[in-house]
Amino acid sequence: MSLIPSNARFFNANGVHVARALERTLAWIYSGIPVDPGSIILTDELIAYAQSEGVSEEKLRDFIAASYSQAIRPYHMLGFAKIESHYCSNIGGGVAIDEVWKRYYSAPLGSKAWWLANVAALKVLALQLGVDIRSIPGSIGAGAISCMQIMPVNWVRFGGGDYENVYISVVRAGQYLNATGYKNSFPEAVHRYNPNGGQAYVDMVVAAAAAWEAHFTGSAPDQEPELDKPSFLMTVAIFLEFLNQEMSGDGGDGGGPVPPVDGKLVHPFPTFTGYGYLFGSPVYVGGVWVIDHPGTDFIGPLGDPILASHNGKITWAQYLSRFSWLAVRWWISGNVVINQSYLEDGRQICTFNGHGLDNSYSVQKGDTVTAGEQIMRNGNTGFSSAPHDHFAVKVGGSGPYCDGGSWEDPLKWIGK
Ligand SMILES: [Zn+2]
Structure with missing residues (x-):
């Protein structure tokens, strides 16, 4: 099948496929390079330190794999998570949408748009997950979601997904740290992640990270692959692959050239008795x-x-x-x-x-x-x-x- 989009007719006839392929390409870019938590090599020393910190081996694997997927040093992430979220142990006690609305109403005019954007992001997330918006829990006070306390706008812009999943939550935190300048400076990225904490907060995070780093020795996961965003050419290649799949009906998630269902179904068995x-x-x-x-x-x-x-x-x-x-x-x-x-x-x-x-x-x-x-x-x-x-x-x-x-x-x- 030819994939050369020669004219507008191509897009008119195949717009659904193109849109689906674009959506999948964006999801691919934002998801980083998945790392299997089972593939992480752990030393006894690291497992023992994790245990003393109340972190199970399973959670440790999730943390390290998710950090690698975003090219974040795992001890930085673990130190950060210790201070930010008690190692991702609490997904919040409020209803995210209620908390966000509360902040919207009390916000000065200049920042109402930000809170409205969070309302919209929660609606997008509810649609994506197929859940009732009121079932999404958020921190009391601001409506940050997932155990890594990420504002809905950022959660959704980095790909959304299951806010109860530790691996995904740590991936999102890594994406956000990258967006706040992790590559240049870990402490500054932490400060931008949570500016309210001030310098004391940053100092606590850096100390906790140093404590973890001391146990990442010997044959511990010293892999630290240099993971950059995919190159432009790679992205184009991935997009063409997804488009090819969409157009040949092998779209994974489906999405054929059919109009959406308008809310009513035809009876599948009209002669039933x-x-x-x-x-x-x-x-x-x-x-x-x-x-x-x-x-x-x-x-x-x-x-x-x-x-x-x-x-x-x-x-x-x-x-x-x-x-x-x-x-x-x-x-x-x-x-x-x-x-x-x-x-x-x-x-x-x-x-x-x-x-x-x-x-x-x-x-x-x-x-x-x-x-x-x-x-x-x-x-x-x-x-x-x-x-x-x-x-x-x-x-x-x-x-x-x-x-x-x-x-x-x-x-x-x-x-x-
Ligand atoms: Zn039955």
């Missing part, structure tokens, strides 16, 4: 509760058409054994079709259909479908006692199956 399990009703197997049913079961004639409930991309069209791990995780089995797309607010949506008739697939993985198009026929395969379509709707999350998103009531989406 009755209901089985409804959304949220408890499922018992052998008298034991196993799950609250994550979808709706539509009972109906064997062999009748099952339809795509929205425009999207087929990310799964394959038999799923009821004993497989995915079947248990998704609570779906037999012949399964998963259709992935986007909502107008940018969140992902995935719909799952299960128990289809054998040899009845009319789509395959990678196909784009339009709402109402037949995807398979009604069956009784997998963990099923009568022909029915198990239909489930997952909103938010990421990847081809909306991992991390939440199940929602299909009947609400269909509008009955």
Whole structure:
């Protein structure tokens, strides 16, 4: 496939792919070079010192790997984290959005824009994670988020992501230290990170870092790779690779040339005759509760058409054994079709259909479908006692199956 964008028609026809590839390229640049915490070599001396500081080996690995990924010396980061956040041990006791609004109202006119920007950043983050904005915790007083106490604006501008994850939090702290001039001076970068602390704060951080440095000796991780931002050429190469993936339908996160779902779903089984399990009703197997049913079961004639409930991309069209791990995780089995797309607010949506008739697939993985198009026929395969379509709707999350998103009531989406 040619990737030469020869004229405006190219962008008009492929704008979605270009945008997705750009988004992935930016995420790649900002994420640094991932370092596997498991690959860090630790000396007994370092482990012992960490223990005396109340830092578990697992956390120590996260700290060191995340520091390397941002070319921050790990003892600098550990010293900084000791003073700033008790080694990343507390993600804050307030509701971030409430704290930020409070500061907005009390701020002088000149700094209201900054607090508004933090409100906007929290909205972006809630969308990115597919969570309720009020579930994001922040420090009382300013609404800084994650255990490294980073303001929402900075958290989001460096890529956002799971604020409960220590590795990601330390990566974000490293990005911020780099932005405040770490390469020139560690103490000055610390001062700019937290100007309210004054010189006393900086002195405490430097002393704590020196204490850690004394234990980074011998075969301790002395790797300190010189990690710079990727070169321009490298960035272009990565962008072209992502664009190529997007245009060949191998986009990882998906994102095909389909319009977003406008908030309503087509009924996947219009000729159904009755209901089985409804959304949220408890499922018992052998008298034991196993799950609250994550979808709706539509009972109906064997062999009748099952339809795509929205425009999207087929990310799964394959038999799923009821004993497989995915079947248990998704609570779906037999012949399964998963259709992935986007909502107008940018969140992902995935719909799952299960128990289809054998040899009845009319789509395959990678196909784009339009709402109402037949995807398979009604069956009784997998963990099923009568022909029915198990239909489930997952909103938010990421990847081809909306991992991390939440199940929602299909009947609400269909509008009955
Ligand atoms: Zn079911």
